[in-house]
Amino acid sequence: MSFDYDKYIRPGKLPHIWCPGCGHGIVMKGLIRAIDACGLKKEETAIVSGIGCASRLPGYMDCCTLHTAHGRAAAFATGVKMARPEMNVILVGGDGDGTAIGGNHFIHACRRNINMTYIILNNKIYGMTGGQFSPATPTGAKASTTPYGNPDPAFDIAKLAIGAGATFVARGTAFHANQIDKLITEAIQHKGFSVVEILDDCPTTYGRRNKFKSVVEMMNHLKDIAVPVKAAEKMSPEQLQGKVLTGVLHKEEKPEYTEQYAQVIERAQAAK
Amino acid sequence: MEKKLPTIEIIEKYCKGCHICVEFCPTKVLEMKGFVASVKNLEACIKCMQCELRCPDFAIKVTP
Ligand SMILES: Cc1ncc(C[n+]2csc(CCOP(=O)(O)OP(=O)(O)O)c2C)c(N)n1
Numbered sequence: 001m002s003f004d005y006d007k008y009i010r011p012g013k014l015p016h017i018w019c020p021g022c023g024h025g026i027v028m029k030g031l032i033r034a035i036d037a038c039g040l041k042k043e044e045t046a047i048v049s050g051i052g053c054a055s056r057l058p059g060y061m062d063c064c065t066l067h068t069a070h071g072r073a074a075a076f077a078t079g080v081k082m083a084r085p086e087m088n089v090i091l092v093g094g095d096g097d098g099t100a101i102g103g104n105h106f107i108h109a110c111r112r113n114i115n116m117t118y119i120i121l122n123n124k125i126y127g128m129t130g131g132q133f134s135p136a137t138p139t140g141a142k143a144s145t146t147p148y149g150n151p152d153p154a155f156d157i158a159k160l161a162i163g164a165g166a167t168f169v170a171r172g173t174a175f176h177a178n179q180i181d182k183l184i185t186e187a188i189q190h191k192g193f194s195v196v197e198i199l200d201d202c203p204t205t206y207g208r209r210n211k212f213k214s215v216v217e218m219m220n221h222l223k224d225i226a227v228p229v230k231a232a233e234k235m236s237p238e239q240l241q242g243k244v245l246t247g248v249l250h251k252e253e254k255p256e257y258t259e260q261y262a263q264v265i266e267r268a269q270a271a272k
Numbered sequence: 273m274e275k276k277l278p279t280i281e282i283i284e285k286y287c288k289g290c291h292i293c294v295e296f297c298p299t300k301v302l303e304m305k306g307f308v309a310s311v312k313n314l315e316a317c318i319k320c321m322q323c324e325l326r327c328p329d330f331a332i333k334v335t336p
């Protein structure tokens with residue numbers, strides 16, 4: 001059956017503003033299917049973002065939404081979750097928003113293990129502002145601010161999340177559309193801070209500069225580099241050269257922050 | 273018994289002409305007509321839903 005996305009989209013908001021072939025729309029569809037699969041009620045679901053093309057996503061969603069300051073989605077979302085722990089809180093944003101200006105908020109949300117889900121749309125560039133390099137831009141890639149090739153190594157965002165303490169970390173791609181909702185569903189159902197990195201495309205500011213002739217070529221690239229974690233176990237380091245692992249990369253149980261905080265309140269009240 | 277054909281609806285005012293649906297349809301059901309996608313060969317559709325899943329613009333609905 002055709003999926004009814006309209007029931008989660010604010011009336012009159014489509015077509016969206018994203019460029020032709022921008023993967024952000026594919027990720028938004030995956031998020032909607034995941035919200036539907038988890039049976040989340042719109043009035044109990046907050047979708048929070050910072051600034052950027054990716055961060056425009058909540059504006060389309062017929063849920064409780066917050067479009068905040070650049071890099072600050074995690075800070076605002078933490079506020080929502082602390083005040084209303086019963087809310088389902090989902091963060092969305094780009095690699096620039098989440099790992100450059102918002103990098104500090106990101107790692108500390110991971111460290112706290114607060115029960116929220118963070119979807120990072122990693123298109124390796126600052127799309128909205130015309131293609132400056134981000135911490136996820138690969139070495140050698142061209143951006144408006146690295147016209148002779150980027151000298152910096154890129155963050156592996158999923159590894160960064162694991163290192164900082166996130167208790168569920170997964171990675172997918174905009175090409176593998178039917179996996180996106182499954183990863184986000186599992187992330188939402190996980191108790192603790194979950195991160196889903198989706199490798200995405202920005203044909204307008206990244207593709208053109210980096211010799212991708214079309215959106216289709218960018219999609220084929222995502223298809224080629226992705227290796228499911230299970231398949232990777234049987235592959236040699238040489239075979240894995242230039243590949244990126246997809247699927248659930250990390251999952252563990254650790255005390256959750258709002259529950260820990262509720263105990264602090266109890267102890268403080270008992271001490272009065 | 274005749275095989276039941278799916279319905280493929282393309283919402284032209286949403287389609288941005290990215291070619292994703294056309295290129296990745298496994299049985300080449302779709303084509304570009306000018307700047308928008310259109311159905312060329314409905315009989316070949318295997319109802320895999322990949323075009324609907326991948327369209328970034330909410331522009332394709334496949335009802336099997
Ligand atoms: C405090 C502040 N600094 C800089 C900007 C300019 N700015 C807007 S969006 C953006 C980067 C967005 O990149 P990313 O998060 O990767 O999302 P994308 O647009 O690629 O989806 C920047 C630097 C801003 N809005 N606010």
Ligand code: SF4
Nearest residue numbers: 018019022053127202
């Ligand atoms: S500039 Fe890039 S990230 Fe922004 S909407 Fe266009 S393709 Fe998407």
Ligand code: SF4
Nearest residue numbers: 297317318320321323
């Ligand atoms: S459902 Fe599958 S076979 Fe049918 S048009 Fe879409 S991609 Fe092609």
Ligand code: SF4
Nearest residue numbers: 287288290291293327
């Ligand atoms: S994938 Fe969607 S937006 Fe792209 S050409 Fe096909 S119908 Fe149009």
